[in-house]
Amino acid sequence: MGDMFRSEKMALCQLFIQPDATYASIAELGETGCVQFRDLNEEVNAFHRKYVTELRRCDDMERRLRYVETQITKDEIKLPTILPDQEPAAPNPRETVDLEAQLEKTENELREMSANSASLKANFRHMQELKSVLENTEGFFSNQEVINLDSNRVVDPSVEVSAQSQRGQLAFVAGVIKLERFFSFERMLWRISRGNIFLRRSDISGLCENEETGIPELKTVFVAFFQGDQLKQRIKKVCTGYHASVYPCPSSSAERAEMIRDVNVRLEDLKLVLNQSADHRQRVLSAASKKLPSWVIMVRKMKAIYFVLNQFNPDVTGKCLIGEGWVPQSDLLNVQKALARGSKLSESSIPAFMNVIDTNEQPPTYTRTNKFTNGFQNLIDAYGMASYREVNPALYTCITFPFLFAVMFGDLGHGLILLAFASFLIIRERQLSVIKEELFNIFFGGRYIIFLMGIFSIYTGLIYNDVFSKSMNLFGSGWRMNYNTSTVVNNGLNFITLRPNDTNFKTYPLGMDPIWQLADNKIIFLNTFKMKLSIIFGVLHMVFGVTMSVVNFVYYRRYASIFLEFLPQILFLLLLFGYMVFMMFFKWVVYNDTSDDQALSPGCAPSILILFINMMLFGSQEPLDGCKEYMFKGQELLQTIFIVQLKNYFN
Template sequence: MGSLFRSEEMTLAQLFLQSEAAYACVAELGELGLVQFRDLNPDVNAFQRKFVNEVRRCDEMERKLRFLEKEIQRANIPIVTPPTIPDSPIPREMIDLEACFEKLENEMKEVNTNQEALKRNFLELTELKHILRKTQHFFDENNFDQAMFDIISTHNYMMHDADKDEENHLLLGDDEHRQGVPMRLGFLAGVINRERIPAFEQMLWRVCHGNVFLRQAVIDAPLEDPTTGDQVHKNVFIIFFQGEQLKSRVKKICEGFRASLYPCPEMQSERREMAMGVMTRIEDLNTVLGQTEEHRQRVLHSAASNIRLWFIKVRKLKAVYHTLNLFNLDVTQKCLIGECWCPVSDLEQIQAALRRGTEKSGSSVPSILNKMISTEQPPTYNNTNKFTSVFQGIVDAYGVASYREVNPAPYAIITFPFLFGVMFGDLGHGFIMFLIGLWLVVNERKLQETMGNDEVFGIFLGGRYIILLMGAFAMYVGFIYNDVFSRALNVFGSTWNVSAMNFSEELLHGEGSYILNPNVTVVPYPYGIDPIWQLAGNKIGFLNSYKMKMSVIIGVTQMVFGVILGIFNHIYFKRFVNIWCEFIPQLIFLTFIFGYMCFLIIFKWFRYSGADSDQAPSLIITMINMFLFTEGDMMFKGQFGFQVFLLLIAVAAVPWMLLAKPIISYREHNSLQGKVKKYQGARMTKSQQLGDDTAEIIHHDDLDESESTSSEDSQQEEFEFGETLIYSGIHTIEYCLGCISHTASYLRLWALSLAHAELSEVLWTMVLRLGLSMEGWIGCIAIYLLFAFWAVLTVAILIFMEGLSAFLHTLRLHWVEFQSKFYKGEGHPFRPFSFEPLLDDKEEA
């Protein structure tokens, strides 16, 4: 808790590592994950650093592993996760890994090339087989050629256009264009994609002017593309034509549509003999393909059992060498010098890791870790666990805390789910959210392994503990509101007494309705809100007043707590002037106006009961009279004078905040300037008395002191009273106006609670109540269907959408209204060198 209250104390350290032990020591620090290295070569190009060749070799090995991983995933082979995480490999192991990956890559490429060539041959033979089968019926008749000629000739000579006849004459030739002379038809057979058939047929008709005859047949089973592995639907076609010019045009069209042409004999005996040969070759290819696939599967299964292990080793190698590139070499080229930020409390663990690395490398020279003094702001490191990390992440999303600044995360563990519960207060909906959070927490390890990488579900899984707490606090506040799915629970009975009501005989015997008035209740309810308010006509007015006042009290309390937390920052950083010039006037302004308003709310609750509530003065009118110095209806004796006193002190705190700090800073500046001048004058006088030689010795003895004094002097000379006054004025105006706007902003607690309750009431009245009002078997069916509809709307709207809305508003209240009172968030996070991120399935560490 102490570490979570304020970030860890950090120190800048210098590392001296022997060259032979540097790799092992950095690897041990990576396993530890407590050191953030600084780049000591910011001006050196990445390609000119010492270990750039090793990083390139790791990149090449990682590329080969990604290639193997892709092949394993294409083969649908499960990748085995190693039971234990291996240590960082020694540098000598890099050669063995490179040779192993090179062998596997070459083997896989060779297998893939051979398999693709075999599949291409198999596809060609399969298509040829379908061509021989599908076109067989075209050649069954003996006079098929003459029949085709008659069809084409009849089509040609029925055309009376002279130009058309002349073009056909050029296409068919002089020898074959004479009527009555028997001619021989040529043909081309092939296979084409099914979706290209309409365009293919249309192009043949237009280019050849109808002088070709196309027949096609569907291949029932899809064929596998050897390049992509996709299943493609194709058709067999055969084209009949006359003349070499038509043959040339048909071939060009087939090439344009990427159709595969195959030789097809004219004689039936030749086609039968070719089909038998094709079937024999297909059987042989199936055998070879099976053996090739078995060999490929064996290689991939062997790689799948080790690929995760190899990825971790290569990424650790790459991370270590990348980190070593941040070091400097000494003049002897035998030692590496590095700088790093590390927590002071973990220095012993870091020293132990360096000793382990030195022992593993076999070096006889120990590694040295020296603390350094630095004026640079250290990184912010908050040591968290899986429970507190989600709340720390919410705070860091707004801004990382400045070094050693008070951390709002431990308070957000309670205040965040509590404010969410105030807006979401419903016992039923909160119970559903609590069950969701509980399920995520109980099954967190299993869900992390299966669905942890999902972008949307990963967010809910990461926030499982905050969902659990938000559901629990929603149940707690819902029990106070006595609200369960917009219904009230009668746990303690009701303190409303019917005898207190003056019912007339006409009302009791009449047909009209009477709205209950629980304000006449004298006995307080044991816990929460009396369930009789569910039937009251002034239910909304009562709950609005109650929740509005409660929101103001909660908001002012949290803001006062935020101002109080600021004093811990002032004390820790020894800014004592801020205590008198910021903390005290800010606390006075906030408590004397808005704290007094909360006091009036609580006092009114105790002073007036439900019976005489009509006589109670209005809080809004009372606060207006306070600022107008007007005496109106008072709640206690001496209230007017007390209000005037509080308002005057609060108004006096404004110039206090505005002027006190600039004036004090200006006086301190002048005082320091006088001391510096007095010191310089005394030193000059002493120098004149002792002579030049002695003065030179005194000058060197007091060098550090004079340099520090001159440094402070140069800093003090930059002090500008006008700029300081403007800066103070901006913060004063921001704080004073912020107190008003932030107090009003907390009314969102009441507004969202009202919206949630009204939406729940609408769902109950408009959906579920309709089914409950029906009777008989129709009512059974209706309540079944309407309950399902009501449950879906409840989960989708009131839990997810309203829950997200309440979450965002709670986030706003913490970031702006609470944290602005003490939190700057101007730091930068601590990013240690660690191997833990490498364990995820990510391409980059």
């Protein structure tokens, strides 16, 4: 757990490592995670540093890994999870070459398969559209006798040949277009031909896959009949503009039937090839998915090593690399052991060593945490990082934060839900720690916070006697009805007052008496009680926080700050909010139903809020008949003294 009261003592260390052993040494230091390196090459551009080539190789490998991961995700192949204690170590330079070659081979193979698959799918799609054109245009020529005068020309048999030669031959263009574009396409053809084009269409049954996006869409087959080669060129240009695919279509029924048979054979061959390609792609991706998480971790570690090495400086002789970094004093021995392991792994003839440098620089703040305290420390760091060796608020937040939450939350039923949810996260934390979902990780990181919030909410829920906004009668109510039956029955719709002096005979053993659920002033009483309780704990919490600053002033020997900072802050809190808390307790003790003095009865109890506002504004309020404006003699003078003293002190 480490020293949670203050941040760790840090030491500035200078590392001397032989160039051949730097990679292995930094890898070992990275596994310990106890060195924060300083950049000794701040004036050097990032592109002019020694290991920029290696970093570019790592970036290239990361690009390949992202592409492979994209392909695996596209095929919905599940990636295996690697637990933190199963992470692979950083690869040595020899393994890096093999890893790079393997990634390049996998990427090239996947890209080649993707290109071939796209080409095969495009051919298959075109064959399907050609088949639809051949089948759907059959009805367009069924009532005509087609004469094979040209590849795409038809004639009417009722017209004599001599007349045909005079009037010209009827040609056609067949193709496929998106259904949503057909009507605009039809209007455009009518305009460019001035109504001299006869257009027929037949919708393709089912959805067709879009070539670019792969989204299914509706398409239709069209045939445009016209006369003249000039009009034919215009039609083809319009088809190109509307992204309509034009396909050859024989004018003879026998030729179309023969062509359909050929297309069906080619479609079956393409289906077989596509299935074999998909199986091969699935095998390659399955093999890559088993190694991908390890590859990602290895490349990231390797990139981090070269990033750190770029912060090192060579010595004068060029036979050694020098680096500087902050190390917790308790980890100095671990750093020396890591350097020794790195030199041994690289078989270096000169061992690496470390020197501690005396410096007047402000060290970084480092607080050692574990899985329980990490969530609370992150909560504190979100509001601001503590100075070096300053008192760490996270130690006290482990209790104060969930308890203050429970004071405001205060529901036993919802507390049980929080406790059950947090318990599930804690029990399954080993399996859930590998999930990378951002929103889930927020809850998972604070699982112990939620756990304590649930426990304290159960406690405050018992005190408030609140279970899903309902009360439990565990020990029997301490109130009794002293009215007879006729009084209750004849009272009508009027409410009956239960005076504590007459109807309360015992104190409820734990928490709030359940009789308050039946009271007309339930919300007013319970909300006021909870609000005052929150104010009391909030003021105590603020006083505690201000008092902890004295510990910092004494540690840093800033004794003047005790008088110039602590005393004004504590006086402000105590003379204002502390005095308000005092009035709450005084009101609870003095004003009760057993007093014989009407001025001390509950009906004459003054409002703490009104008293506090009048105190700040030097105002007053006329009390009710038989009541007093202030709770005790000399209160007005005391409040005036508090305000005047605060004003003089801060001026």
